[in-house]
Amino acid sequence: SFLPPEWYHYRFYFAILMIVFMIVLNLRGVKESVLFLTPIFLVFIITHLFVIVYAVVMHSFDLGATVNTTVVDFKSTTSTLGYLGTFLLLLRAYSMGAGTYTGIEAVSNGMAVLREPKVKTAKRTMTYMMVSLSLTVLGLMTAYVLYQAVPAAGKTLNAVLFEKVTAGWSPGLGKTFLFTIIISETALLFIAAQTGFIGGPRVLSNMALDRWFPTRFSMLSDRFVTQNGILLMGGAALVMLLISHGSITFLIVLYSINVFITFLLTQLGMVRHWWQVRAQEKNWIKKITINGTGLFLTVFILISMIVIKFGEGGWITLFITLALVLLAFAIRRHYMVTLKLLKRLNDLVQVANTAITSKKEEKKIECNSNDKTAVMFVNGFNGLGLHTLFNIFRLFGAIYKNYVFVHIGTIDAGNFKDREQLDKFKSDIKEEIEKYVNFVRRNGYYAESITEIGTDVVEESNAIASKILERFPSSVFFGGQLVFPKETFFSKLLHNYTVFAIQRTLYHKGIPFIILPIRVY
Known part of the structure; x- marks a missing residue:
């Protein structure tokens, strides 16, 4: 707003x-970047609070007349x-101000890094944001009216x-204050962009857990995954900037429509949730009414926004959003097809179950922790795990006397809905992995199991590996790699990243990890 007009066309390159x-x-890392931006937020709060209080105090005797004028203007507008x-x-x-919801999305997406207890911290943060945002907007609007601020070309x-507020100040003090407050506002936009870089990889991680995005993005502890997520978010921002040639109108429409699409889906999901648990939740009517009202408002605003802004970039926004949705469905469909291919390996499951349930007495094997130990990472009692186990038998014979089976249950939207379902999930994975233990013991080897649940398989695997080595110092870790009939870029992108990520992590600690090929054809 205070730069020379001839500099205006450089804004695209500056962006x-x-x-x-x-x-x-x-x-460089989330923590470092957040600490770097914290003083900016404090300067913004202090300077804007000062402007609001200063405006009200300086025009305290004009408040009555201002209210009357506002009422007259409103009646004139309605007439x-x-x-x-x-x-x-x-x-x-209201719809054009949807950018104010960036902070709400940031809190929702960043709950995993909030201080414990996470839910209470998130609620408290939301409350602070609601109060501060409401007071700031109300205060600035009041100041606009009191100072009769009207739009001016080339200025916000x-x-x-701010120019009107500092008009009677000394030139040096006024310019310093103007520079400080405008810089704080500009820098706050970077903080808003920062929420995308912080929350973006976490959103991709949640999508990857539910197979709507490549599963490699689910492991935030992997430095390469986090870097790829940041590069993906930044690259997408650069592409959209180049496509739109920096058009603020188009970018605001793009952001606003997608913000209200996410809010619509959120409110719809909550309405559906309260309806499903109405038998267990006493206050379900109150809660479904609140979310139902939110659903109605977001639907109305979204439809209105699309209609009003359809010719100003709304149709392009819908096209881009639809393309991303179709891509997500294509990725999930690929994983479902792969799951059907893996079922071909499950013929071994029936054979193994027969061996486990046979009347043959299970051998009691004493554990010698100094013996060679094979540690297998499995994901349920299935053909993939059994093929990996039989390959160890075939390739290494009786070298390994101890077997440790590790199953890390991944918490996703399908099994993390309430405490009861989470407990059932723990019980299920424990029951599954015990089948491996029983099978190996019946074949004359010592075996035990370890189960954990979490959202990051690599991080959990790293912690478990250290504990296993303390007990079994002669351990070698194993995992299975899927081999498809025809290796494509799509299959490389969507599969086998987890096992290689675990291998890379353990290699850095000097821990041997062997990957065995498992053909699915």
Whole structure:
């Protein structure tokens, strides 16, 4: 707002430079980047709070007249546009301010890194945001009216307001204050962008856990995964900037429509949830009413926004969003097809179950922790795990006297809905892995199992490996790699990343890890 007009066309290149800067900043690590931006937020709060209080105090004797003028203006507007027209005008203004919801999304996406207890911390953060945002917006709008701030070419309305506030100050003090508050506002936009870089990889991780995105993105502890997520978010931002040629109108429409799509899905999901648990939840009517109201408002606002902005970039936004949705469905479909291919390996399961349930007495084997030990990472009692186990028998014979089976249950949207389902999930994976133990013991070897649950398989595997080595120092770790009939870029992207990520992590600690090929044809 205070730069020379001839510099205006450089804003496009400046935006590109800032995106690259944000990518580099986040590649250094989330904690460092957040600490770097914290003082900016404090300066923004202090300066804007001062402006609001200063405006109200300096015009305290004019408040009555201002209220009367506002009432007259509102009546004039409703008489000209009608109540429906006035409501639609307010609705349009509200939808264009959807950027204020960035913070709410950031808290939702970043719950995993919040301080314990996470839910209470998130609720408290949401409350602080709601109060501070409401007071800031209300205070600035009041200041606009008190100082009669009107739009000016090449300047934001805030810049116009700040110029009026500092008009009677000394030149040096006024310019310093203007520079400080405008810089804090500009920097706050970087903080808003930062929420995308922090929350983006976590959203991709959640999608990957449910097979809507390549599963390699589910392991946030893997440095390569986090880096790829940051590069993906930054690359997408650069592409959209280049496609739109930096059009603020298009980018705001793109953001606003997608924000309300996510809010619509969130409210719809909550309405569906309260309806499903109405038999167990006493206050379900109150809660479904709240979320139902939110659903109605978000649907109404989204439809209105699409209709109003369809020709200003709304159709492109819908096209891009639909393309991403179709891509997600294609990825999930591929995983479902692969699951059917893996079922061909499950013929061994029936044979193994027969051996386990036979009347043959299970041999009691004494454990010698110094013997050679094979540690197998498995994902349920299935053909993939049994093929890996039989390959160990075939290739290494009786070298390994001890077998340790490790099953890390991944918490996703399908099994993490309430405490009861989580306990059942723990019980199920324990029951599955014990089948391996019983099978190996019946074949004359010592065996035991370890189960854990979490959202990051690599991180859990790293912790478990250290504990196993303390007890079994002569351990060698094993995993299975899927080999498809025809290796494609798609299959390389979507499969076998987990086992290689575990191998890479353990190699850094000097722990041997052998990957055995498992053909699915």
